[in-house]
Amino acid sequence: MRAVDLSAVKRPGRRRSGHDELAWWREARFGLFIHWGLYAIPAGVWKGRRAPYIGEWLMFRERIPVDTYAKLARRFHPRHWDPAAIVRLAKEAGTGYLVITAKHHEGFAMFRSAASPYNVVDATPWHCDPMVGLARECRRQGIRLCFYYSQDLDWHHPDGAWNDWDFDPAKKNPERYFREKVFPQLTELLTNYGPVGMIWFDTPLTLSAADSAALRRHVKRLQPNCLVSGRIGHGLGDYSLPRDNFLPPGRLNGDWETCATLNHTWGFKRHDHAWKSSANLITTLVDLASKGSNYLLNIGPDADGVVPAQSVARLRAIGAWLRVNGAAIRGASPSPFGYEFPWGRITARGRTLYFHFFGPPPRRFRLHGLRTRVRKISALAAPRTSFSFRQSDDEKTGTSILDVDFTGARRVKPVTVFAVELAAAPQVEPQTLQQPGHAITFIGPMARVGTDAKKPAMRIGGNGLSENWRNTDDFLTWRFTVLRPGTYDVTVVTTHQHLEPWSGGHALRLESAGQTLRQTTKRDVVLPGLRSAYYPQVGTRFGRLKFDRPGRYSLRLQAERVKLSKKNRTLFSDGGMQFSEIRLTPEH
Numbered sequence: 001m002r003a004v005d006l007s008a009v010k011r012p013g014r015r016r017s018g019h020d021e022l023a024w025w026r027e028a029r030f031g032l033f034i035h036w037g038l039y040a041i042p043a044g045v046w047k048g049r050r051a052p053y054i055g056e057w058l059m060f061r062e063r064i065p066v067d068t069y070a071k072l073a074r075r076f077h078p079r080h081w082d083p084a085a086i087v088r089l090a091k092e093a094g095t096g097y098l099v100i101t102a103k104h105h106e107g108f109a110m111f112r113s114a115a116s117p118y119n120v121v122d123a124t125p126w127h128c129d130p131m132v133g134l135a136r137e138c139r140r141q142g143i144r145l146c147f148y149y150s151q152d153l154d155w156h157h158p159d160g161a162w163n164d165w166d167f168d169p170a171k172k173n174p175e176r177y178f179r180e181k182v183f184p185q186l187t188e189l190l191t192n193y194g195p196v197g198m199i200w201f202d203t204p205l206t207l208s209a210a211d212s213a214a215l216r217r218h219v220k221r222l223q224p225n226c227l228v229s230g231r232i233g234h235g236l237g238d239y240s241l242p243r244d245n246f247l248p249p250g251r252l253n254g255d256w257e258t259c260a261t262l263n264h265t266w267g268f269k270r271h272d273h274a275w276k277s278s279a280n281l282i283t284t285l286v287d288l289a290s291k292g293s294n295y296l297l298n299i300g301p302d303a304d305g306v307v308p309a310q311s312v313a314r315l316r317a318i319g320a321w322l323r324v325n326g327a328a329i330r331g332a333s334p335s336p337f338g339y340e341f342p343w344g345r346i347t348a349r350g351r352t353l354y355f356h357f358f359g360p361p362p363r364r365f366r367l368h369g370l371r372t373r374v375r376k377i378s379a380l381a382a383p384r385t386s387f388s389f390r391q392s393d394d395e396k397t398g399t400s401i402l403d404v405d406f407t408g409a410r411r412v413k414p415v416t417v418f419a420v421e422l423a424a425a426p427q428v429e430p431q432t433l434q435q436p437g438h439a440i441t442f443i444g445p446m447a448r449v450g451t452d453a454k455k456p457a458m459r460i461g462g463n464g465l466s467e468n469w470r471n472t473d474d475f476l477t478w479r480f481t482v483l484r485p486g487t488y489d490v491t492v493v494t495t496h497q498h499l500e501p502w503s504g505g506h507a508l509r510l511e512s513a514g515q516t517l518r519q520t521t522k523r524d525v526v527l528p529g530l531r532s533a534y535y536p537q538v539g540t541r542f543g544r545l546k547f548d549r550p551g552r553y554s555l556r557l558q559a560e561r562v563k564l565s566k567k568n569r570t571l572f573s574d575g576g577m578q579f580s581e582i583r584l585t586p587e588h
């Protein structure tokens with residue numbers, strides 16, 4: 001059996017009533033994830049050997065028998081667990097909610113549970129329920145407490161999913177697992193710790209739609225305002241989650257949350273030193289906020305309850321940046337532009353736009369496509385500053401142009417933010433538009449899906465990537481504006497299906513301005529950038545396109561042959577081509 005990361009979930013319908021139960025979660029934008037369980041004891045080492053993969057999957061990866069694994073509980077006595085300090089860290093980092101693993105796939109309840117003796121109070125020499133102190137501190141320090149609960153995978157319960165080394169799958173009775181463990185434990189979590197912000201369900205791999213619906217009803221009956229995460233299954237969450245550590249190509253519709261690691265593992269792993277830099281984490285927070293997504297960033301305390309020093313330092317660095325720039329993140333709406341900018345990102349709040357520069361702010365800055373009048377531009381770190389600007393229209397295309405003189409602006413590392421106050425709510429050119437001197441990027445969410453058949457089978461998924469691109473009938477088209485005539489290098493970017501290696505071999509045809517380019521996808525270049533770390537952006541060079549004059553054009557991408565994966569469809573992959581974007585780079 002393969003190890004699993006997680007599939008994207010369908011986007012749930014947004015439930016809008018007079019009372020908006022997602023308001024606090026949207027306002028927070030940033031949350032702290034905590035993976036803590038018995039797996040923190042072996043910390044990625046089993047029988048003297050470093051085990052591969054993420055720490056909390058050790059039992060599965062090593063096929064550790066239930067009786068052997070359960071003995072770890074006898075060694076669980078975290079002398080340094082300090083809920084006040086953990087919640088303080090969440091505050092210092094600038095997060096607004098905290099999600100802790102109440103029960104992960106190992107099946108061990110990290111709370112007092114009458115439903116199963118396999119819990120932290122009854123099965124460990126510690127005899128302490130860490131959730132009591134945590135709930136108290138969250139209330140005291142003003143952080144929303146949320147519980148992670150693995151509702152499907154449970155390697156300890158004979159009827160839970162995916163332990164096939166101790167229990168015969170043919171004899172499993174999932175209904176009994178739900179009745180004996182899941183429902184009673186959810187009742188405990190939702191009645192013993194005061195108001196719970198959310199139950200963060202995960203990995204719905206074997207659940208029916210009726211199972212997910214029953215879970216949702218159960219939670220809402222006990223605490224009507226408690227949210228349920230998108231991984232409850234079958235699109236029944238209050239918001240959506242893409243794959244772990246996933247950064248979408250552009251702005252998303254609806255409510256999203258990307259959960260991510262500070263290194264590679266979730267649960268503590270002694271040998272995982274692949275720490276992301278604070279600059280990378282802050283930039284990711286900005287990137288996600290600009291696309292309308294929350295960021296749920298994980299720590300994995302060790303078996304003593306100590307949070308690795310590297311995690312603490314990084315969270316504090318994010319907090320320090322947020323203390324100056326929080327207005328541009330917390331409660332901010334996504335960018336009115338659907339796409340990324342090479343210089344950084346934009347977020348918004350009412351009539352203010354925030355320009356986030358990832359590098360030093362350029363002295364002369366130009367933005368295309370903002371149609372609203374600007375009143376004032378100042379640095380968020382120095383609100384009294386004011387930068388001069390000019391707004392005009394491009395003669396040939398009518399595109400609105402904003403020129404700003406940032407001379408004297410002080411750089412704030414790693415991201416410098418400027419507040420751009422507008423005379424009205426922001427209006428922007430809605431279509432793909434060339435930005436000054438840079439590539440034109442065509443992303444799925446800004447495309448129209450067409451087909452030569454009756455109905456397209458392909459679609460752009462909620463996470464911005466193509467789904468089910470398996471035929472040669474369907475195509476994507478974009479309308480776009482070129483401001484600078486000339487020749488452009490064309491790169492088509494694809495990525496890999498979830499848990500599948502990247503594979504090329506799709507023959508594609510690209511048409512624009514009376515020219516046709518044909519190419520078979522291959523790994524010519526892996527594009528650098530934020531999104532490459534877990535989901536490589538594999539670029540295929542397609543050749544050149546020439547635009548003789550400024551103006552409006554359209555571009556069409558269609559497959560002439562899709563190389564379906566050998567495994568065809570799996571739980572995680574539709575077996576087709578995973579399109580990410582097309583980049584047109586001006587030739588100099």
Ligand code: FHN
Pocket residue numbers: 004005006007054056057202203244259266
């Ligand atoms: O299998 C889990 C994994 O251990 C971890 O908890 C992550 C966090 O999002 N969720 C699942 C994989 O996606």
